[in-house]
Amino acid sequence: MAPIKQKRVKEQVNEFIFANELLVIMPDGSRQGPISKTEALRLAEEKGLDLLVINPNQKPPVAKILDYGKFKYESKKKTKDLKKKQHIILNKEMRLRTGIGDHDMETKAKKVREFLEDGNKVKISLNFRGREAAKPEFGVQTLNRFFAKIQDIAVIEKPPKQNGRFLDMYIVPKKK
Structure with a gap:
C-alpha cells in the first residue's frame, strides 16, 4: 500500500496549535489574558466551538474562539465575491508591416477595435x-495611419518606440 499523504495545515486550529500560551478572544469579543493552550481549548470545548490562531506572530499568539466551519465557509464566499467583481485586463498584440495594404489595415483595425471594446490594452508592433x-x-507614418482608424475609441498610452527590429506603440480604450 502507498503511504498516506498528510495535508499541510495552513491554519492552527484546536490540537494543531503550536504555542503553549495564548491570548484568547472570546465569541462576545472580550479578551482572556495570556492563558495556557489546554485552558483555552477547554474554554472552546465548553462553548462547543473551535480555537483558531488568528495572529501567530504576536507574543503571545492571539487565538479566537469561533465556529471554524462557518469561518471557512464565509472566507471562501468572500474570495469568490472578490474574484467575481474584479476585471482582468489582458494585453493583446497586433503586428503590422511598413508596406501593409489599406484593406489589410482595415481588417486589423477592426480586430483591434474589438479588443479595445472588451477593455483590453493593445500593443501594436x-x-x-x-x-x-x-x-x-x-514605420511611424504607418502606425499613425493605423491609429487614425481607431482614434475615436482609443488613446495612446505609450507613443511609438524602437525596440530592436520592432516599433512598438501601446493603446488603451478611452474612458467613458
Whole structure:
C-alpha cells in the first residue's frame, strides 16, 4: 500500500496549535489574558466551538474562539465575491508591416477595435525587415495611419518606440 499523504495545515486550529500560551478572544469579543493552550481549548470545548490562531506572530499568539466551519465557509464566499467583481485586463498584440495594404489595415483595425471594446490594452508592433529598419519614419507614418482608424475609441498610452527590429506603440480604450 502507498503511504498516506498528510495535508499541510495552513491554519492552527484546536490540537494543531503550536504555542503553549495564548491570548484568547472570546465569541462576545472580550479578551482572556495570556492563558495556557489546554485552558483555552477547554474554554472552546465548553462553548462547543473551535480555537483558531488568528495572529501567530504576536507574543503571545492571539487565538479566537469561533465556529471554524462557518469561518471557512464565509472566507471562501468572500474570495469568490472578490474574484467575481474584479476585471482582468489582458494585453493583446497586433503586428503590422511598413508596406501593409489599406484593406489589410482595415481588417486589423477592426480586430483591434474589438479588443479595445472588451477593455483590453493593445500593443501594436510594426516589424521591420532588412533595410526597412534604416528608415523608421516610414514605420511611424504607418502606425499613425493605423491609429487614425481607431482614434475615436482609443488613446495612446505609450507613443511609438524602437525596440530592436520592432516599433512598438501601446493603446488603451478611452474612458467613458
